[in-house]
Amino acid sequence: MSADRLPRSRRPAPPRRRLPDRVLARPSLAAALGLAVVVVLFGLRVPDLLTVGGLAAVLDTAALLGIGGVAVGLLLVGGHFDVSIGMLTVSSAVLTGVLVGPAEWGVWPALTASxxxxxxxxxxxxxxxxxxxxxxFLVTLATALVLQGVTVAGLPLVAGAPRISGLDEARGWSSASALFGSTAEVGDGVFSVSLLWWVALTAVAGWLLWRTRFGNEVLSMGGSRRAARELGVPVHRTTLVLYALTAFAAWLLGTLTLVSTASVAATPALVTAIDFVVVAVLGGCLLTGGYGSMAGAAIGALLYAVARRGVELAGWDPRWSQALLGVFLLVALLVGGVVRGRLRAAPRS
Incomplete structure (x- = not known):
């Protein structure tokens, strides 16, 4: 009698997976361990970090990093880069500001157009x-440079100044503010609605990656584009959808920033795009594609935000936060190299 026909109580137990294999199944584990280390390190030195106000400040930073990091992480899993997301964030916000301000559009038509x-x-x-x-990487870098030139040079020509303010007087501003700019006070902390957007986007992206056919296509494409084509994966369509999702995240980031300040300025944002890549890699997304976690990218954003806020509260030179993040990024890349080697050595069924 075969094992699969035996009564459940008499079936042999499945072989227990070794610790490295269990770690491989959880790309976010390294980021979670790093987050715990940073929280303990700064929590002991600056107790204010662990107050409600400190938590609100960390989450406010992490939410914006997390929205971009999750989108870039999903793209990395598919084997692609997008370094134009930072400048697209600025450009979409500037376009909204120009339409609402000098063009005198309503907020919602302007947001739809942007x-x-x-x-x-x-x-x-x-x-x-x-x-x-x-x-x-090169294609999106070229796009970022074009957007930067058009936005930075074009805004003063259209608006007469490098910044547009007073947008809160436009039609429909109150409803847009409720959706993209509302806040909630809890104790001495002020929590932004961007936190809810971040959680929702992370949940949707994680569901897409691990519970849908589209996610299987992304993972297959990131593992081997040629093999994915041979298996019938619509590589072209999947690539277009991934870049559209990244563009939506850029627009959302721009909108959240614009609505919260009721103003917009043309500021180069290549560093922000790199930050999103760092967040995704810290969260366990391989630069070579085919492996990653949206929850990990969210934890990577928290790790980044805690390190930045901890350095500020400790009174250190802000450049130390970059050095600390560089160390964590190097560790993440080394761990990624080990993971990549084990994935290549794993037997294929």
Whole structure:
């Protein structure tokens, strides 16, 4: 009698997985351990970090980093980069500000137009990557430079100044503010609605990656694009969808920032794009694709935010936060190299 026909009580127990294999199944574990170390390190030195106010400040920073990090992380799992997300964030916000301010549009028509423009840029990135076969890093870097030039040089020409203010007088501002700019006070902390957007986006991205056919296509494409094509994965369509999702995240970040300040300025944002990549890698997303976790990317954003806020509260030179994050990034890359080697050595069924 075969084992699968035996009564459940007499079936042999499945072989227990070794610790390295269990770690591989949880890409977010390294980020969680790093987060615990940073919380203990700064929590002992600056107790204010562990207060409600300190938590609110950390989450406010982590939410914006996490929204971009989760989108970039999903793209990394698919084997692609997008370094234009930071500048697209600024450009979409500037477009909204120009339409609301000098053009005197209502807030919602302006937001709809800027979302359409952001999605068009994302789809263009995806189309160029698919059609030319060029590295996505170079394609999106070129896009970022074009957006930076047009935005930084164009805003003063259109608005007469490098910053547009007073947007809260536009039609529909109150409803937009409720959705993108509301806050809640708890004790001495002020929590922004961006936190809810971050949690929702992380949950949706995690569900897409691990519970849908689209997620299987992303993982297959990131593991081997050629093999994915041979298996019938729609690589071109999946790539376009990934870049559209990244563009939506950029628009959302720009909108959250614009609505919370009721103003917008044309500021180069390449460093922000790199920060999003750092957050995703800290969370366990491999730069080579095919492996990663959206929960890990969210934890990576928390790790980044705690380190930055801890350095500020400790009164250290802010550059120490960059050094600390560089150490964590190096560790994440080394761990990623080990993971990549074990994945290649794993038997294929």
């Amino acid at each position: 979302l359409a423009a952001a999605l068009a840029v994302g789809l263009l990135n995806g189309w160029l990557v698919v059609r030319t076969g060029l590295p996505s």
